[in-house]
Amino acid sequence: MPSLKDLKIRIESVKSTRKITKAMQMVAAAKLRRAQEAAEDARPYAERFNAVMAGLAASVGGSDSAPKLLAGTGNDQVHLLVVMTAERGLCGGFNSNIAKLARVKAQELVAAGKTVKILTVGKKGRDALKRDLGDHFVGHVDLSEVKRVGYANAQDIAKDVLARFDGGEFDVATIFYAKFVNVVTQVPTAQQVIPASFEAAEDGAASGTADYDYEPGEEAILADLLPRGVATQIFAALLENGASEQGARMSAMDNATRNAGDMIDKLTIEFNRSRQAVITNELIEIISGAEAL
Amino acid sequence: MADTMQFDLVSPERRLASLPVTAVMIPGAEGDMTAMANHAPTITTLRPGVLRVESPEGTSEYLVTGGFAEIGADGLSVLAEKAIPMDQMTRAHLDELIEEARTTYKTVQETDQPHGLVEDAAKLLADMEALGTHMSL
Numbered sequence: 001m002p003s004l005k006d007l008k009i010r011i012e013s014v015k016s017t018r019k020i021t022k023a024m025q026m027v028a029a030a031k032l033r034r035a036q037e038a039a040e041d042a043r044p045y046a047e048r049f050n051a052v053m054a055g056l057a058a059s060v061g062g063s064d065s066a067p068k069l070l071a072g073t074g075n076d077q078v079h080l081l082v083v084m085t086a087e088r089g090l091c092g093g094f095n096s097n098i099a100k101l102a103r104v105k106a107q108e109l110v111a112a113g114k115t116v117k118i119l120t121v122g123k124k125g126r127d128a129l130k131r132d133l134g135d136h137f138v139g140h141v142d143l144s145e146v147k148r149v150g151y152a153n154a155q156d157i158a159k160d161v162l163a164r165f166d167g168g169e170f171d172v173a174t175i176f177y178a179k180f181v182n183v184v185t186q187v188p189t190a191q192q193v194i195p196a197s198f199e200a201a202e203d204g205a206a207s208g209t210a211d212y213d214y215e216p217g218e219e220a221i222l223a224d225l226l227p228r229g230v231a232t233q234i235f236a237a238l239l240e241n242g243a244s245e246q247g248a249r250m251s252a253m254d255n256a257t258r259n260a261g262d263m264i265d266k267l268t269i270e271f272n273r274s275r276q277a278v279i280t281n282e283l284i285e286i287i288s289g290a291e292a293l
Numbered sequence: 294m295a296d297t298m299q300f301d302l303v304s305p306e307r308r309l310a311s312l313p314v315t316a317v318m319i320p321g322a323e324g325d326m327t328a329m330a331n332h333a334p335t336i337t338t339l340r341p342g343v344l345r346v347e348s349p350e351g352t353s354e355y356l357v358t359g360g361f362a363e364i365g366a367d368g369l370s371v372l373a374e375k376a377i378p379m380d381q382m383t384r385a386h387l388d389e390l391i392e393e394a395r396t397t398y399k400t401v402q403e404t405d406q407p408h409g410l411v412e413d414a415a416k417l418l419a420d421m422e423a424l425g426t427h428m429s430l
Contacts, residue, residue, distance in 0.1 A: 038306070041306060041307035041308065042305060042306060042307070044301070044303045044308050045303045045304065045305050045306075045308075045372055046305075048301075048303065048363065048370050048372055049372055052336060052361070052363055052372075056336075150306065151304070151305040151306050151374075154305075212334045212335060212336045212363075212365075213333055213334065213335040213336070214335070214336050214337070215321060215322070215323050215335060215336070215337040215338075216322060216323055216337075216338070220338075221336060221337075221338055221361065224322075224338050224361075225338070225361065228360070228374065231305075232305060235305055
């Protein structure tokens with residue numbers, strides 16, 4: 001049975017923990033708003049881009065001379081997994097969910113006899129995958145110094161990936177990130193970026209693209225745009241990830257705050273009980289002492 | 294008053310402009326072109342240059358470094374990798390861009406990559422420098 005003093009100290013320590021988690025939750029909420037705004041601002045570009053690319057890819061994709069980035073290298077022996085996670089922890093299952101998805105995929109590929117290479121973005125994913133898949137690491141992008149993810153960061157990652165592709169290091173590239181649905185739900189997602197696959201625009205914009213004049217030719221444009229497409233997709237994923245991370249952290253910290261509150265209640269009850277027990281004990285001692293006289 | 298069309302200038306990070314315009318001068322990869330309302334649907338890539346936008350409210354200019362423009366039935370969208378309003382443009386900005394182009398040129402030259410990347414980078418560098426003279430900075 002812990003003494004009264006011990007209980008008091010524990011209550012104080014849980015209280016300060018609650019203060020910290022509460023503060024982290026509020027910081028995450030503010031950051032989440034900013035991250036969501038950034039994701040929203042980036043949407044027009046990505047939508048336009050995909051619509052144009054879908055049209056182009058549909059008209060050029062069939063031909064033999066289609067660029068490698070679109071048509072692929074012709075086989076799928078070597079896979080590059082780009083695993084994007086956060087730089088910080090304390091955000092619930094966010095990092096481990098992405099890492100888990102990537103791990104399952106990697107093990108599947110290895111079991112199927114493929115070669116797997118992993119490029120990690122964000123420290124936490126690297127730590128999570130190091131033990132099982134450390135031998136497959138080919139590189140790491142550190143974003144811990146980056147306060148606000150910009151397009152330039154995505155470009156750097158894309159450049160790295162494209163240089164590896166041009167060097168013939170892999171055939172298929174897939175990015176892993178968490179799609180932001182709402183504050184409590186983030187869906188870990190795998191998305192293939194090379195060879196590029198574009199979803200046809202829903203609003204039928206693709207049907208109109210057939211009559212466009214292209215300057216220079218369609219293929220030249222496609223060759224110019226495909227590398228940008230990789231950067232755009234990575235950028236979109238980074239932004240989604242940013243929002244997801246803050247959302248996950250917010251709900252994790254909300255839970256932690258609530259748990260701390262429950263714990264304080266429990267400890268307070270225990271503290272009061274033992275205080276009463278101590279008083280009762282003292283009374284008994286006094287009374288029996290008086291009776292003995 | 295001339296017809297107007299919808300014009301959108303978007304960069305990967307945000308939408309920079311969205312307004313009705315009468316004419317837009319686009320620095321296309323194969324030459325400048327001016328798009329006005331009811332232009333034939335065209336998609337063109339951009340070279341680094343100045344995008345001049347004429348709207349009923351006045352004229353504005355942006356420096357764009359690459360990307361593409363899509364002229365469709367419902368208007369014109371310019372998707373620029375980087376776009377800076379001309380009035381915020383300074384020599385320092387340009388120096389930065391030129392420096393970037395120079396580094397790219399150097400790296401592709403050293404690594405000797407295929408698909409005419411060297412020529413592309415050289416052209417990019419030349420474009421950037423020409424841009425500086427054009428702007429008389």
